[in-house]
Amino acid sequence: MNYEFVVLPMGAVDSPAQVRAYVRTQDGQPVNEQLHRFVVTGLHLWNSRVPAAYRHAELHIEAAGDSVRITAADRADRRRHRGSAVDSAADAVRRLLEGLIGDLEYQLYDAATDTLWRPR
Template sequence: MSYEYVVLPEGVVAAAGDVPSYVRAQQGIPVTANMLFVVHVLRMWNDELPVIHRHAVLHIEAAGNAVRVTPADSFDRRRTRSMAVDSAAAVIRRVLETATRGLGYEIYDAERQLLWVP
């Protein structure tokens, strides 16, 4: 199973099901200044991972007003015996909520097909 989160401005989609098409529509558009903060926070996560946990590096895609994040999940556990891999999705969800709280963003959880404001 793969986890995926998308950070986008609050109110740009009417429902969670609209997020994938919104993300596709943002492709090819330069990342907005507002989203650069989110990208910066996620890159800090990657930069601060110890070498032994490099398998937990986040895949970050940013375009226009959308930042798509794919954290490691339990499927990646075959590479290590670390419990950090199993909990990466929950940890990244908290990182995203903290980084975006009060800034007018929504977070989309693709696994649960849920959209919420932190």
């Protein structure tokens, strides 16, 4: 299991149940320039700072159209990798995403809690 988050425009969906369908409609479209500049670039920066010994803690980024899907390692990966770097991956990634989209008109979906919200 992984932690999964999706960044999408405000008002693109009415409920968390619609997020997956929305992401599918974005497949194959070029990434929105604003999302690429602020969100995707920030996520790649995160990955570039992960030490080589913790490459399992890198984020998997799927960006298309007006959405970015992010998956992060969970605690189960700790058994394979014997480190605590992934213990709080969900909280750290959520804070990172909230910071990246804080001033933009985007909202965040958290698949683990099935919630959709607008960061402060």
